[in-house]
Amino acid sequence: MNLDLSKLNLTSNPFEDFELLEETLDKETVSQHNVLFKDREEITKKLLLGITTSTSYKVVLHGEAGVGKSSLLNKVLHDLRQRGYFAIKYRVTEASALDANLFERELLRTFGEEIAREASRSKSFRDRLKSIIILGTKRDLRQLSLLAVLYSSGQVTIREGQVETDGLSMTVGIPVLKAEVSEQEQKHIEITRVETLSHLVFGQLLRDGIGLLKELNYRGVVIAIDEIDKLEEKLEGRLLTIVKDTFYPAGLCHLLLVMKTRNGRKPIHPDIFVYEPVHSLPKRYVFEFLEEMYRAKAIDKKKPLTSLLDKRLFDELYDKNRGIIRMVLKDLSACVIGAILTDKSRIDDHVYQRTKVTDALQAYLMSLRPDDREYKILSYLLKTEETYTRDEDLSKATELSKSALSYKLRDLEERGILVSRKRGSFRIFSIDPSLRARVKSIIR
Numbered sequence: 001m002n003l004d005l006s007k008l009n010l011t012s013n014p015f016e017d018f019e020l021l022e023e024t025l026d027k028e029t030v031s032q033h034n035v036l037f038k039d040r041e042e043i044t045k046k047l048l049l050g051i052t053t054s055t056s057y058k059v060v061l062h063g064e065a066g067v068g069k070s071s072l073l074n075k076v077l078h079d080l081r082q083r084g085y086f087a088i089k090y091r092v093t094e095a096s097a098l099d100a101n102l103f104e105r106e107l108l109r110t111f112g113e114e115i116a117r118e119a120s121r122s123k124s125f126r127d128r129l130k131s132i133i134i135l136g137t138k139r140d141l142r143q144l145s146l147l148a149v150l151y152s153s154g155q156v157t158i159r160e161g162q163v164e165t166d167g168l169s170m171t172v173g174i175p176v177l178k179a180e181v182s183e184q185e186q187k188h189i190e191i192t193r194v195e196t197l198s199h200l201v202f203g204q205l206l207r208d209g210i211g212l213l214k215e216l217n218y219r220g221v222v223i224a225i226d227e228i229d230k231l232e233e234k235l236e237g238r239l240l241t242i243v244k245d246t247f248y249p250a251g252l253c254h255l256l257l258v259m260k261t262r263n264g265r266k267p268i269h270p271d272i273f274v275y276e277p278v279h280s281l282p283k284r285y286v287f288e289f290l291e292e293m294y295r296a297k298a299i300d301k302k303k304p305l306t307s308l309l310d311k312r313l314f315d316e317l318y319d320k321n322r323g324i325i326r327m328v329l330k331d332l333s334a335c336v337i338g339a340i341l342t343d344k345s346r347i348d349d350h351v352y353q354r355t356k357v358t359d360a361l362q363a364y365l366m367s368l369r370p371d372d373r374e375y376k377i378l379s380y381l382l383k384t385e386e387t388y389t390r391d392e393d394l395s396k397a398t399e400l401s402k403s404a405l406s407y408k409l410r411d412l413e414e415r416g417i418l419v420s421r422k423r424g425s426f427r428i429f430s431i432d433p434s435l436r437a438r439v440k441s442i443i444r
């Protein structure tokens with residue numbers, strides 16, 4: 001079988017789905033992603049203005065899954081860092097969605113990790129951090145809180161009255177620093193070790209850490225939390241209240257929250273958060289984006305995207321998916337595979353119809369239950385390879401009369417799952433060879 005994409009002028013599938021400008025990327029990838037990132041100018045400006053013109057801007061970005069919310073968030077955080085903001089991003093996980101305490105601990109850990117990342121970016125920040133760690137005189141409470149935050153993310157350890165920067169040194173690539181700590185100081189730093197960190201302590205640590213950072217010449221601190229919608233309704237309200245209580249009264253930092261559009265769910269604290277919708281990108285931007293993606297994987301870079309993808313089909317895919325990029329990418333990936341399977345050199349309507357059909361087939365097969373007659377027939381055919389209209393054994397296995405059986409076999413043939421041929425007065429049925437693997441993965 002031909003598994004080669006060169007007939008499509010491709011080295012690999014260009015239509016992969018990934019968040020743009022994810023924060024751990026290296027410089028080169030960031031500039032590639034900047035090219036891929038299209039439009040969003042108005043909303044980006046609005047968010048930047050909201051933040052740069054106030055001390056504590058609070059916004060909830062909401063939109064459909066796959067429309068580009070996380071990428072937009074990454075872009076805004078990236079721009080803010082360049083403008084002298086300290087920004088952390090935390091993504092709610094399946095586990096932290098169920099457990100407020102874990103949520104708080106993970107948020108602290110993310111904070112500590114960002115401090116380490118910032119230290120690797122900036123020498124002056126590194127020096128300030130060093131001076132806090134190796135302080136000769138007694139450390140104040142805020143400095144201890146900052147150390148506690150670093151401790152909670154494993155950036156510093158404490159042993160026998162000494163604080164050590166082994167984790168931090170690894171991330172930042174500096175020699176290990178050691179400094180004395182008193183018993184009391186040690187207690188304060190180790191406070192995050194307690195299994196159930198109290199809300200009060202959590203809030204205090206974050207506020208202290210943020211307060212201290214703001215004195216280090218940052219223009220402001222931004223806390224971003226992605227996928228808030230993972231939280232269950234009750235917990236969502238509670239966590240947002242925690243977040244609000246921690247940051248709101250002091251107006252210490254900016255909050256950017258991201259969630260899927262809430263179908264019928266009440267907005268949380270609409271008096272405090274601005275709700276900004278993230279709409280799907282206009283068609284021409286999505287096309288330009290696909291063009292960039294395609295060019296990166298094209299063998300002959302001079303050939304335009306339209307040589308691979310029928311323009312009318314693109315329009316249809318865009319409309320059908322309401323401009324949601326992730327769904328367009330998913331359809332196009334299936335089409336790339338479809339084109340190879342049918343030995344075509346471009347993605348046209350024929351290829352698309354075929355992938356749609358196999359999608360429908362897949363859905364049909366998945367809907368069958370082991371008790372269904374159709375399931376039993378397919379299961380039988382996987383073992384015997386062939387059957388025929390008056391097959392006694394199949395009749396027994398399915399508990400169907402021969403005429404009912406003949407009807408079901410023809411129905412499965414019409415659906416494109418079985419193929420048949422005549423042999424004398426019999427009709428021989430078998431599973432379409434190109435579907436056998438698919439059937440086998442679903443039917444036992």
Ligand SMILES: Nc1ncnc2c1ncn2[C@@H]1O[C@H](COP(=O)(O)OP(=O)(O)O)[C@@H](O)[C@H]1O
Pocket residue numbers: 016017018019020036037038039040063064065066067068069070071072281289325326329
């Ligand atoms: N501004 C943009 N320009 C081009 N492509 C984008 C843009 N924003 C997102 N994408 C693409 O859209 C897809 C979904 O983006 P993502 O940010 O993960 O969406 P969400 O967080 O809303 O589910 C990704 O494949 C991403 O590469």
Ligand SMILES: [Mg+2]
Pocket residue numbers: 069070071226
């Ligand atoms: Mg996302």
